[in-house]
Amino acid sequence: MEYPVTVFIGKVREYEGSRPSAIGKVQVEGELSLTDRGLVGDQQAEKKIHGGPDRALCHYPREHYEQWAREFPEQAAWFVAPAFGENLSTVGLTEANVFIGDIFQWGDALIQVTQPRSPCFKVNFHSGIGDLSGLMQEKTRCGWLYRVIAEGKVAADAPLALVSRVSGVSVKEAAAIAWHTPFDDEQYHRLLSAAGLSASWAKTMQKRRLSGKIESFSRRLWGRG
Numbered sequence: 001m002e003y004p005v006t007v008f009i010g011k012v013r014e015y016e017g018s019r020p021s022a023i024g025k026v027q028v029e030g031e032l033s034l035t036d037r038g039l040v041g042d043q044q045a046e047k048k049i050h051g052g053p054d055r056a057l058c059h060y061p062r063e064h065y066e067q068w069a070r071e072f073p074e075q076a077a078w079f080v081a082p083a084f085g086e087n088l089s090t091v092g093l094t095e096a097n098v099f100i101g102d103i104f105q106w107g108d109a110l111i112q113v114t115q116p117r118s119p120c121f122k123v124n125f126h127s128g129i130g131d132l133s134g135l136m137q138e139k140t141r142c143g144w145l146y147r148v149i150a151e152g153k154v155a156a157d158a159p160l161a162l163v164s165r166v167s168g169v170s171v172k173e174a175a176a177i178a179w180h181t182p183f184d185d186e187q188y189h190r191l192l193s194a195a196g197l198s199a200s201w202a203k204t205m206q207k208r209r210l211s212g213k214i215e216s217f218s219r220r221l222w223g224r225g
Contacts, residue, residue, distance in 0.1 A: 002159035005106070006062075006089040007032065008082040009042035021122055023085035031155045034109045036148045039087060053147055054114045054198035060086035060143035061094045067141065078127055084136075085123075086143060090160065095140050095172040101196025103164040108152025110163070114198035116175040117143040121223035133221045140175045145198070167194035178204070179217070185209055 009032075010025030025042075033040040036053055044051035062081055069076040081089040095116065102113040119136035129135075136142045169177075169191060177187045178201070188205040191197065208214055218224055 001092075002161045003090045003092050004159050005156065006081060007039070007154075007156045008087055008089070009039050010082075010085065012043045021085075021126075023122060023126055025082045025085055025087070027082070027156075029156050031107075031153050033151075034106070034111075034148055034154045035151050038148070039154075042087060054200065055145045056148045057087045057111060057146040058085060058117055058143060059088040059090070059093070059146065060084045060117070061141075062089045062091050063094070064141045072129060075127060075129060083127070084143065088160070093160070095142065095144065095175065096170060098144060098171050099165055099167055100169045100171065100174050100191075100194040101166040102162060103149065103166070103196075104146075104160045105163050106160050107154035107158035108150075109148060109154050110150035110152075111146040112149050112196050113171065114145050114147050114196060115201045116140070116171050116178070117145055118220060120220050124222070131222075137175070137179050137217070137221065140172050140180075142175060144171045147196075147198070166196060169194040174201075183208065183212060183214055 007028050008025035009028055010023065013021065013024055028041075036056060038051060038056040060081065065079045065081065065083070069079040072079070098113055100113055100115070104111050119133040119142055121133055123132050123136065124130055174191055174194070174197075177184070177191050181187065188209050192202055192205050204215070
């Protein structure tokens with residue numbers, strides 16, 4: 001099955017009262033070059049936590065925006081793509097039916113799902129909703145990230161097509177294992193076994209297995225702790 005896609009890229013900008021960010025993306029048309037670092041012309045402000053080989057592209061389901069707008073009617077105008085800083089927007093692909101390791105063909109390129117997108121406090125600032133990052137995590141409306149396994153030319157009029165499924169762990173299940181359940185060594189092992197999992201998530205799950213503890217989410221979600 002093919003999924004039409006809308007494509008967005010952005011430049012790093014300064015924001016008074018917050019850190020620099022490239023969350024403010026714009027829609028692009030026509031042919032683009034996709035490398036192992038992402039779309040040519042797209043930027044990331046904090047490369048330690050954004051971008052890189054395992055996080056070259058961010059995908060956010062467009063249908064989530066209607067849910068958010070219903071829940072936050074006063075901010076409804078904000079909830080339109082690409083408010084969450086995504087590169088790719090589709091209808092029909094969600095955390096429930098996309099799996100860790102899924103390989104999609106997009107134009108001449110091949111991209112692979114690596115992890116759920118880990119919400120951070122910047123979306124709270126840009127949306128004006130103090131705990132939107134926490135709600136994204138709680139409700140698993142987080143989207144997901146890709147690595148590029150074959151570079152090439154892509155375009156907004158080239159749909160995404162699933163060509164291989166290599167694990168039995170959905171993005172929603174991965175998020176539930178990482179964020180929603182108490183310490184569970186068996187489930188961490190299951191997630192670690194999912195082909196295609198990002199190195200950073202593999203590191204986090206293995207550190208939990210060794211320490212027997214779950215790290216705090218406070219710094220990522222709210223910028224403190």
